[in-house]
Amino acid sequence: MEGSQDSETLRREDVAPVPAALSRALDALGVGAYLVDERGRIVAVNAQAERMLGRSAGEVAGYDAHDLLHRGPHGQPLPHSQCAMRQAFHAGRPAQGTEEFFALPDGSVRPVAWLITPYTVEGEEEEHTLVVFHPQEIAEEPAAPPETPVATLTELERLALLAEATAQLTSTLDTEETLSRLSHLVVPRLADWVIVDLVTERDEVWRDVVAHADGATLKRHEDLEGPMPPVLAESQWPLSRALRGASSTVTGPERYHRPPDSGIAVEQRRLFDRTGMHSAAIAPIRGTREVLGALTLGRAENQAEFSTADLPLVEDIARRAGLALDNARLYQRQRKVAETMQNHLLPQMPGVPGLEMTARYLPAPDASQVGGDWYDAFPLSDGATALAIGDVVGHDLEAASGMAQLRNMLRAYAWSQNEPPSRIVTRLDEAMEHITDVSMATMIFARIEALDDGTWQLTWTNAGHPPLLLVGRDGVGRFLEGGHGVALGTGLRARRPDAQAVLEPGSTLVLYTDGLVEEHGQILDVGLDRLRRHAAAYVHRPLTVLADQVLRRVRPADNDDDVALLALRAPA
Known part of the structure; x- marks a missing residue:
């Protein structure tokens, strides 16, 4: 863009507030950083960047980063074609450089060294780009440093590693994946060996990772992993101190060949002996509220020893790992609560003489393990059996709560009112908007009863399912296409129809939710045909096998919805 680049003449657009976890991640970088969206607009900026740019986050958010900040060496506007950062941004690739100038509010410019890398914001589909930078004048190393780090990383390489660590570690909520990414970040770049000891929620220590560089791959040593002795408050040896949250330290095998002061010291001696490490740097992994563990980087083949000058970098990486593990643990706790809730919400199948029944539920892969899909089967007051399958809008605890309300109301109406399925669902629809939090839902409600000739009579109504x-x-x-009416919650009061069918001996009925058959980019008929073919292929197998195979083979690979399935069979 040519001409004046004063912020008053630039176009500014509204951007969504950034999540608190993202703000913490940017501040943890320790250098200037800002995040831009796919259009290049600034959506987040950390405190270090605010100080270096002389602008607050509110003064830069929503502006195109290039137009607002990027300048030539004399403060002149910089065309996109001459800006290395802009070109790398459009290419969607990591890049770094030193020949860039950022505009300051007084009209002067600040030369910066920079690095950009693609960055995924948790919970958002849009790809972002992370920019980290620092003034070039502070990137120069002093003429005679008191101690030179043996990990001969330049300041820019250090920033690149930290930016990569932030992007990699904060973009997953899986503990195992976090540990895998952490290991690949530090080995072999900083060390030959990586060891991660974590403190469990029961205050037990578990050695989760022992791995070393084997050429271009990372080799795990499971024989050195597993439970560790307790951390003693009086132990002053390096790992014990780190697991209590003390400062990081450099150590070696000579320390652990002295008389041990704890069981952990004995395990550390075994570790040094088995790995051949001659030097190690140990840093605590801290969460927001507690110490989560310790990170140990060791060198065996690499003859250079760690020094105290290497510890700030190791601490920075451990700090980012702590933030990621803290978030992962919180997410796992939420998943556990959700799973427990779901187990209590989903019913057990009743025993119906002469009829086999089985049910399955699979949560959405990226949701909180609960959702609005549900099934039910229960006896009715006149001796028949009720069947239901439904889908409440949403994939979270709110949807699960609404599902439970709807299911309980359905049970009450069906038991107390000896009426056709269509009338029961009409009553449910009329009451739903007044006494539940459910905005919309689809469902099939049916009743099945044995006839004297050995067949089964099925009567049902379908509310948009x-x-x-x-x-x-x-x-x-x-x-069975009959009995179709509108979904619940539409406000329409059209008459709901009933439909009937007879189940002959040996026939199988499958009730399911749309997550089983809907596939992105495909019409619904494709998924329905896939379900029909696979269910038919397993009709002579046990009902539990049919249910498992249908879920395995029919559910689309890109499914992002939960799935409920209820299958029943009239034995031959």
Whole structure:
């Protein structure tokens, strides 16, 4: 962009507030950093960048980063074609450089060394780009440093490693994946060996990772992993101190060949003996509220020894690992609560003489392990059995709560009112908006009862849900298209129809939710046909096998929805 670049003449757009976890991650970098969206607009900036740019976050958010900041050496506007940062941004690749100038509010410019890298913000599909920078004048190394780090990384390489660590570690909520990414970040770049000891929620120590560089790959040593002795408050040896949150330190095998003061010291001696490490740097891994563990980097083949000058970098990496592990543990706790809640919400199948039944539920892969999909089967007051499958809008605890309300209301109406399914669902729809938090839902409600000739009479109504699948003992499958009406919560009060079908001996009925058959980029008929073919293929196998195989083979690979399935069979 040519001409004046004063912020008053630039176009500014609104951007969404940044999550608190992202702000903490940027501040933890320790250098200037800002984040831009796919259009190059600044969406987040840390405190260090605010100080170096002389502008607050509110004064830069929403502006195009290039137009607001990037200048030539004399303060002149810089065309996009001459800006290395802009070119790398559009290419979507990591890049670094030193010949860039950022505009300051007084019209002067500040020369900076910079690095940019793609960055994924948790919970957002849009790709972002992270920019880290520091003034060039402070990147120069002093003429005679008191101690030179043996990890001969330049300041820019150090920033690149920290930016990569931030991007890699904060973009996952899985503990194992976090540890894997951490290991690959530091080995072999900083050390031959990486060891991670974590403190469990029961205050037990577990050696989760022992790995070393084996050429271009990372080799795990599971025989050195596993439970560790307790951390004693009186132990002053390096690992014990780190696991209590004390400062990082450099150590070697000679320390651990002295008389040990704890069981952990004995394990550390075994570690040094087995790995051949001659030098190690140990740093605590701290969460926001507690010490989560310790990171140990060791050198065996690399003859250079760690020094205290290497510890700030090791501490910075451990700090980022602590933030990622803290978030992962919080997420795991939420998942555990959600799983427990879901187990209590989903019913057990009733025993119905002469009828086999089984049910399955799979949560959405990226949700909180609960959702609005549900199934139910229960006896009715007149001796028949009720069947239900439904989907409440949403994939979270709120949807699960609404599902439980809807299911309990359905049970109450169905038991107390000896009426056709259509009338029961009409009553449920009328009451839903007044006494539940559910905005919209689809469902099938059916009743099934044995007839004197050995067949089963099925009566149902469908409120905007995918159709039932009936597969005969001959392997011929058909969808029961009758009984269709509008979904619950639409406000329409159209009459709901009932439909009927007979289940012959050996036939199988499958009730399911749309997550089983809906696939991105495909019409619904593709998923329905896949369900029909696979259910027919397993109609002569045990019902539990049919349910498992249908889930395994029919559910789309890119499924992002939860799935409920209820299958029943009239034995031959």
